[in-house]
Amino acid sequence: xxxxxxxxxxxxxxxxxxxxxxxxxxxxxxxxxxxxxxxxxxxxxxxxxxxxxxxxxxxxxxxxxxxxxxxxxxxxxxxxxxxxxxxxxxxxxxxxxxxxxxxxxxxxxxxxxxxxxxxxxxxxxxxxxxxxxxxxxxxxxxxxxxxxxxxxxxxxxxxxxxxxxxxxxxxxxxxxxxxxxxxxxxxxxxxxxxxxxxxxxxxxxxxxxxxxxxxxxxxxxxxxxxxxxxxxxxxxxxxxxxxxxxxxxxxxxxxxxxxxxxxxxxxxxxxxxxxxxxxxxxxxxxxxxxxxxxxxxxxxxxxxxxxxxxx
Amino acid sequence: xxxxxxxxxxxxxxxxxxxxxxxxxxxxxxxxxxxxxxxxxxxxxxxxxxxxxxxxxxxxxxxxxxxxxxxxxxxxxxxxxxxxxxxxxxxxxxxxxxxxxxxxxxxxxxxxxxxxxxxxxxxxxxxxxxxxxxxxxxxxxxxxxxxxxxxxxxxxxxxxxxxxxxxxxxxxxxxxxxxxxxxxxxxxxxxxxxxxxxxxxxxxxxxxxxxxxxxxxxxxxxxxxxxxxxxxxxxxxxxxxxxxxxxxxxx
Numbered sequence: 314x315x316x317x318x319x320x321x322x323x324x325x326x327x328x329x330x331x332x333x334x335x336x337x338x339x340x341x342x343x344x345x346x347x348x349x350x351x352x353x354x355x356x357x358x359x360x361x362x363x364x365x366x367x368x369x370x371x372x373x374x375x376x377x378x379x380x381x382x383x384x385x386x387x388x389x390x391x392x393x394x395x396x397x398x399x400x401x402x403x404x405x406x407x408x409x410x411x412x413x414x415x416x417x418x419x420x421x422x423x424x425x426x427x428x429x430x431x432x433x434x435x436x437x438x439x440x441x442x443x444x445x446x447x448x449x450x451x452x453x454x455x456x457x458x459x460x461x462x463x464x465x466x467x468x469x470x471x472x473x474x475x476x477x478x479x480x481x482x483x484x485x486x487x488x489x490x491x492x493x494x495x496x497x498x499x500x501x502x503x504x505x506x507x508x509x510x511x512x513x514x515x516x517x518x519x520x521x522x523x524x525x526x527x528x529x530x531x532x533x534x535x536x537x538x539x540x541x542x543x544x545x546x547x548x549x550x551x552x553x554x555x556x557x558x559x560x561x562x563x564x565x566x567x568x569x570x571x572x573x574x575x576x577x578x579x580x581x582x583x584x585x586x587x588x589x590x591x592x593x594x595x596x597x598x599x600x601x602x603x604x605x606x607x608x609x610x611x612x613x614x615x616x617x618x619x620x621x622x623x624x
Numbered sequence: 625x626x627x628x629x630x631x632x633x634x635x636x637x638x639x640x641x642x643x644x645x646x647x648x649x650x651x652x653x654x655x656x657x658x659x660x661x662x663x664x665x666x667x668x669x670x671x672x673x674x675x676x677x678x679x680x681x682x683x684x685x686x687x688x689x690x691x692x693x694x695x696x697x698x699x700x701x702x703x704x705x706x707x708x709x710x711x712x713x714x715x716x717x718x719x720x721x722x723x724x725x726x727x728x729x730x731x732x733x734x735x736x737x738x739x740x741x742x743x744x745x746x747x748x749x750x751x752x753x754x755x756x757x758x759x760x761x762x763x764x765x766x767x768x769x770x771x772x773x774x775x776x777x778x779x780x781x782x783x784x785x786x787x788x789x790x791x792x793x794x795x796x797x798x799x800x801x802x803x804x805x806x807x808x809x810x811x812x813x814x815x816x817x818x819x820x821x822x823x824x825x826x827x828x829x830x831x832x833x834x835x836x837x838x839x840x841x842x843x844x845x846x847x848x849x850x851x852x853x854x855x856x857x858x859x860x861x862x863x864x865x866x867x868x869x870x871x872x873x874x875x
Contacts (some may be wrong), residue, residue, distance in 0.1 A: 506736060507731075
């Protein structure tokens, strides 16, 4: 049979190609492996420097309301509350706004307007957070104070600022998710006699669900991890605000801001130093949880898609 | 014989390109009209003009009349959304929504506010029965529609279309993504549906047009070359071009 001979030329070809193939494969492997190693190393150092937090300080005190490092009072509750308040506020503002903006960009805006808006949003994503923090401090804080807050530097100010920092991420990823929805779905819906809004709400958004979840999660990740801007505009007071509307309009301090503000003046190896790393460890775990939640939410959907094949 | 749709002096443009030229076509009520012709001849474009799906494409323009029961669907006062409810469409590739089988069929009645839950169940069952899919899916209505095979998916799309009780069903090469067995099932289904619906089908497949339609229109470069009873078109066409295309000498 003649077909049996076809592998021969390929084999003759192989020796010249093989070294470069191996090199490229090794490089790709290295790139993949390095991310795992780096994450593992980060975790290791956080754990090594921060584990004392949880060993030396009684849990009762650790989850207390008093954060006075000078008096060896390391109650993390105010910082946790600060992060939760600022993040929650930012998410409440940014998610609906971001998804709606993505819908407008992807489904409704005429092409010429989209061409103007998309680069602008990307520029917004590229502005350094310290610049936005400055803007918040100078321009946003006075407005918040005029709204009736005791000071302009509040959790809400931070939320608003962070919402705008997370928006570009949410918008561009959500818009990609909407773009990935096949046109056939829209046609199918319109051809039945559904309106454009019904089509978006009942067909396009559900079909883009997994991508939208990723957009929201990455937005949250951006918000939780942000440091400098929140440090500048949240008032930097390690208090647990009272519940109610005042919760959002009191000065707070987030975990990230605490690390950034205090790391410079802490004695290396002291308990305070360990606690700051402990805070980092908690942030690390929170980020992991957010990611885990995202993959769980998305996973169900993509599994279904794989089984389905089809379009 | 009654005309469900009458197309008079119809022109259609993509930007400056004229895709359809001076079309005059009668579509008979409760009969199957097949549109044939080579790729790019405008037959799919024409089909999408009948329910104004081309409105979703920027830069398109239509001139002339398309009369549905004597009323021009391109008149300014026409509500496109309710027009599409009267003229349903089945697409080239099966496009069930990524939802359950039930939700796919229930989609139209739901968005059009046609039914409460109890009658919704009945509508879904009736539509699936009419699309001869009920027996295959009755025990798995909650399963994702994407798990059906392509032939079943296409019949599901037909069920989804007839769930809103349109008067006309447009089919844009509905069998081009299907195997021969699934194709025959869809063709059989078309014959049953023609008792209640007016059907217009675009097809590349000469045999399909010959065996499944009552009327045939032959398109060439945006013009309607010949229109007539399918038997006549396929046995004694008046135009040489038609004969050349049907017999495979041009195309």
